[in-house]
Amino acid sequence: MLTVTATDFQNNFGKYLQSVQTGNEIIILKNGIEVARLISKEQSVSFLTDSLVGVLKNDYDDKAERALRYENTD
Numbered sequence: 001m002l003t004v005t006a007t008d009f010q011n012n013f014g015k016y017l018q019s020v021q022t023g024n025e026i027i028i029l030k031n032g033i034e035v036a037r038l039i040s041k042e043q044s045v046s047f048l049t050d051s052l053v054g055v056l057k058n059d060y061d062d063k064a065e066r067a068l069r070y071e072n073t074d
Helices: 006-011 013-021 040-070
Strands: 002-005 026-028 034-040
Touching: 002 006, 002 013, 006 026, 006 040, 013 026
Parallel strands: 002 026
Antiparallel strands: 026 034
8 A cells, every 4th residue: 555645646647547557555645634545446346345245244233233132121
């Protein structure tokens, strides 16, 4: 993973685009704050899939936990 300033990214766009194509991830900072993350298309599909699985798993766990709380109210 590379971290670059917005100015550096703008001035060296081709270099960083090529880096992303080879599998690197780039974090872009503006005034020291992360404003963007650039990843390849292949990585984005995997990132979104992993994120969705995590969200669904957490949602499932929350529902199961709530159901257990309501079942034990006797």
